[in-house]
Amino acid sequence: MSERIYDIANMAEFYQQAAEKFGTLPAFAIREKALKWNPVSYYDLYEQGINLATGLIELGVEARDHVGIFSDNRFEWILSDYAVQFCGAADVPRGHDVSDEELFYIMEHADIRVTFVENKAIQDRILGFRDRLPLLREIIMLNPKSQPAEGIKTIQEVILLGKELRQQGDRRVEERIDGIQPDDLFTLIYTSGTTGQPKGVMLTHSNMISQIRNLPVHHNCTDRVLSILPVWHIFERLIEMYTISFGGCTYYSSVQTLADDMRAVEPTFMASAPRLWENMYQRILKGVKASHPVRRVLFNIAYFLSRQYKTSQYFITNKYLKIHRQPLWRHLLILPFHIIRRVIVMPWYGFFNAAVLERIRLSAGGSLKMTISGGGALPNEVDRFFNFIGIEVLEGYGMTESTPVISVRSGNNLVVGTVGPPIPETEVRIIDPDTNEVLFPNAKFPHNGKSKRGEICVRGPQVMKGYYRNPELTKLTLRNGWLHTGDLGMITYNDCLKILGRSKATIVLSSGENVEPEPIEMRLQQSQFIDHCMVVGQDKKFLNALIVPVLDEFRQNGVEVQSFKDLANNTEAQKIIRDEIKKMTESNNGFKRYEQIRDFRLLTDPFQVGHELTNLYKIKRHVVEQKYNHVITELTEKTAKNKN
Amino acid sequence: MDFDTQLLYGYDKIMLALMIFVIMLGMGASLRVEDFKAVIRKPRGVFIGFLSQFGLMPFIAFTLATVLNFHPAFAISLILIGCLPGGTTSNMFAYFSRGNVALSISMTTASTLMALIMMPLLLKLYTVKFTNQLTASMQATGSKAEFVIPTGNIISSLALVLVPVALGMIIRRKSRDWAKATEDTAGFVGIIVILYLIATAFIRHGKLFMQTPVEIYVGALGLGLMGFFFGYYFSRLFGMYPLFQRAISLETGIQNGPIAFAIILLSFQEPVQSQMLWLAILYSTFIVITSSIITLLYRKYGKFDWDVYRNTIIHNRLFGKDYITNYPKGFLPGRLVNDPSQDTEPAQKRK
Known part of the structure; x- marks a missing residue:
């Protein structure tokens, strides 16, 4: 009954077909106040986009130009993107949180000649360094309420200019659309890189189209999608494109109004970062704790039953985390137990699900069929919680370089604890990060190398063209068509991908901040008391450190200890290290707030070459992480508690 | 079948009475004056529902009792159940079956009031045959008595049942929180008491389950199922949209069990009382299961x-x-092209 659009040559054609197919259905809705939103139909968006594109061509935008869109989510953003695609150009998006340096770097590096800016603030920042950008010709203001500076056009002016030209028979847009090659850039996204300078990820029309084609979730034009992530983030961008492909409506929400908007819009689908699900999880638990004792007991019974029911169901349908191989006889032996449990629990679960869990689901809008989480790892307990209370959270895995989805748990392949199987047309390999040997798939190993840990490499139609004007880095990341993700993972026995951490050092905090641990570690190791240290905090709120102290140094400073063990428990030593860390990572030493170390542990065994250290005394992060896994968990739990 | 055992003892009856009180209180607490006004504003759906509830259901009950050749006491009980108004359970099921909750609530309120008139009339109409049989069998044993449906009693028991409903509505007006608590409690009490009745029946009168003829089970099960089935297609005949069909179907099949208990306890005596109660218990049990599946x-x-x-x-x-x-x-199938939601209130959220 519902059909999606994915059989297209390029994104401009995609927008065209959406207008033809979905006509007056609302494509985007913009919030005016709680219960007043303004819809823009697919057809209107297309019309305005064509006019704006004609205006842009008149202003000198050439095919394959890079047009900047420096703005956060708003209707004019998507309109600008429509126009840029209709011009046969590519956009370079970024939000307001970009620093001046980065903004300048991006504009210069991408040869931006025409750019859209959201408001006066960004306009003024660009005007500040305009003389250093000789190529920059036009700046166009998106927000109709902002006062543009002299020489700066408003988007309305450009649309009007294009409209007049169209009426006079200007058909340059059609020529441009015909001229787009599948391999042309659709967007050029700059991500913060390890070397400090942002990297321009080149994504093509065929990259994006392959993603729309291969996403395994199914919706139709009655669906409502609430948008909360920044649209210049490729994950949100894909979700918006995906929504257009089935004729749904995207409702632009914001962090401040999210709770209200969820009730007003009753979204059926939503994409977000793990942070939102964590917050929602905390809020629901808090609500349960504050409720009447009877209600609390009912909730606990309902949750318990749901857990029993779903666990058995996952077992029966073979959708549970299988890290180790499960012999068939064992599966068959346990199977009857799960079948019996499921049957016994079912009526009770049915009742409590209807009477208790439905109310909780209503607080999330009530119509939410499924949600998708990406842009970081979802904590296990949050993941399980939502699946047990009946809101499916599909966790996905990917990166900007892969447009971004590599794998996702789909509704009928929901294995909690994994990021699902790779999406169609996508090959995944696991390789040994030290020797580059292929671990999966490799017939040499039992079961083709399943459950072997290594770096995840990906090949498929979504893999980027390369980094813009950075052939060295491109060669390093893309080898023989294989994208080296820098993440560690494994393939489970039910063919799902499980992420285990990062082989690259970069730590992504749950707030989304990228932290390079090495400079912090180098700085800390300058202390006379610290021999080695490793900063941890992937997907957590704060950074913590594992520290190998210098025993003699403490003795010389009057701390009476015999061994590392004594030292680890010595409060005086703890204090010395704490002060050292504080002194070393002070913000006037150039460390940002999120780069501060929240807590640490003194290790009782020094790092050894061949084990924790390479021959060049570099820390093998994955080895340390595995060995001190319990310490790291303890640390993060402790700091999380202190925060609350 | 011989039904000489007394099904309920004194304190069971007291418990049952309490439960009826609590459930009716909960029903009242979930209703608003608005719901009555809504019936007057949009009478079409409620009218079709009314035809289905008081036209179809008693007829189905009568036909089942006749075809299955019920003992008169069971027959009268089945017809009594068939003539009952809808209960609040149907509103919950309407919600989960994606039916129109507003219509379900309107139908519950309208039918509860209409029952005061319709029930005595319908009972008289459909039970003549069976009361005559009863009288005949009683006279055969030498008694001069005649079995009549206690119409006056039924009306007063119905009116009595409506007292807690009115009380519940007052609670709702006074305090939303108390209303919510009352509603929740009523839901649980309902389920627990049905379980209790079944369990005691099992323990005290285990043989009862074996003694009960198959056709009684068929009747108790079939009444609800046929109500669902005919309610669904009957309303479709009138051009109702699926959303309303589901509400009417469930409202037709699910009757207000507690009222049946109240009437049987207050208006009928042994030897028929226990038999009538037994059928009401069986119906209440089956309807929970069948409506879950239908939902x-x-x-x-x-x-x-x-x-x-x-x-x-x-x-x-x-x-x-x-x-x-x-x-x-081509996206919408023919039946939905004229938007079903036009001219209806948002059904899901009630403030």
Whole structure:
């Protein structure tokens, strides 16, 4: 009954077909106040986009130009993107949180000649360094309420200019659309890189189209999608494109109004970062704790039953985390137990699900069929919680370089604890990060190398063209068509991908901040008391450190200890290290707030070459992480508690 | 079948009376004066529901009792159940089956009031044959008595049952929180008491289950199922949309069990009382199971039209009352083309 659009040559054609197919259905809705939103139909968006594109061509935008869109989510953003695609150009998006340096770097590096800016603030920042950008010709203001500076056009002016030209028979847009090659850039996204300078990820029309084609979730034009992530983030961008492909409506929400908007819009689908699900999880638990004792007991019974029911169901349908191989006889032996449990629990679960869990689901809008989480790892307990209370959270895995989805748990392949199987047309390999040997798939190993840990490499139609004007880095990341993700993972026995951490050092905090641990570690190791240290905090709120102290140094400073063990428990030593860390990572030493170390542990065994250290005394992060896994968990739990 | 055992002892009856009180109180607490006004404002759906509830259901009950050749006491009980108004359980099931909750509530309120007139009339009409049989059998044993349906008693028991409903409505007016608590408690009490009745029947009169003839089970099970089935297609005859069909279907099949208990306890005596109660217990048990299954089915098959309906509701809520959602040609099946949601209230959320 519902059909999606994915059989297209390029994104401009995609927008065209959406207008033809979905006509007056609302494509985007913009919030005016709680219960007043303004819809823009697919057809209107297309019309305005064509006019704006004609205006842009008149202003000198050439095919394959890079047009900047420096703005956060708003209707004019998507309109600008429509126009840029209709011009046969590519956009370079970024939000307001970009620093001046980065903004300048991006504009210069991408040869931006025409750019859209959201408001006066960004306009003024660009005007500040305009003389250093000789190529920059036009700046166009998106927000109709902002006062543009002299020489700066408003988007309305450009649309009007294009409209007049169209009426006079200007058909340059059609020529441009015909001229787009599948391999042309659709967007050029700059991500913060390890070397400090942002990297321009080149994504093509065929990259994006392959993603729309291969996403395994199914919706139709009655669906409502609430948008909360920044649209210049490729994950949100894909979700918006995906929504257009089935004729749904995207409702632009914001962090401040999210709770209200969820009730007003009753979204059926939503994409977000793990942070939102964590917050929602905390809020629901808090609500349960504050409720009447009877209600609390009912909730606990309902949750318990749901857990029993779903666990058995996952077992029966073979959708549970299988890290180790499960012999068939064992599966068959346990199977009857799960079948019996499921049957016994079912009526009770049915009742409590209807009477208790439905109310909780209503607080999330009530119509939410499924949600998708990406842009970081979802904590296990949050993941399980939502699946047990009946809101499916599909966790996905990917990166900007892969447009971004590599794998996702789909509704009928929901294995909690994994990021699902790779999406169609996508090959995944696991390789040994030290020797580059292929671990999966490799017939040499039992079961083709399943459950072997290594770096995840990906090949498929979504893999980027390369980094813009950075052939060295491109060669390093893309080898023989294989994208080296820098993440560690494994393939489970039910063919799902499980992420285990990062082989690259970069730590992504749950707030989304990228932290390079090495400079912090180098700085800390300058202390006379610290021999080695490793900063941890992937997907957590704060950074913590594992520290190998210098025993003699403490003795010389009057701390009476015999061994590392004594030292680890010595409060005086703890204090010395704490002060050292504080002194070393002070913000006037150039460390940002999120780069501060929240807590640490003194290790009782020094790092050894061949084990924790390479021959060049570099820390093998994955080895340390595995060995001190319990310490790291303890640390993060402790700091999380202190925060609350 | 011989039914010489007394089904309920004194304190069971007291418990049952308490439960009826609590459930009716809960029912009242879930109703608003608004719901009565809504019936007057949009009488069409409620009228079709009325025909289905008081036209179809008693007839189904009568036919079943006749075809299955019921003992008169069971027959009268089945017909009594068939003539009952709807209960609040049906509103919950309507919600989960993606039916129109507003209509379900309107039908419950309307039928509860109408029952005061309709029940005595319908009982008289359909039970003549069976009361005559009873009288005949009683006279055969030498008694001069005649069995008559205690119409006056039934009306007064019904009126008595409506007292806690009115009380519940007053509670709701006074305090939303108390109303909510009352509603929740009533839900649980209902389930627990049905379980208790079944369990005691099992323990005290285990043989009863074996003694009960198969046709009694068929009747108790069939009444609800046939109500669902005919309610669904009967309302379709009148051009109702699936959303309303589901509500009417469930409302027709699910009767207000507690009222049956109240009437049987207050208006009938042994030797028929226990038999009548037994059938009412069986019906109440089966209806919970069958309506759960039906609800799951409706939920599955009603997903599409429900999605269309919700989307339109939300478009009108956010984009203005006059906003018209035009789906691509061929997207909506013929029956849904005239938007089913037009001219209905948002059904899901009640403030």
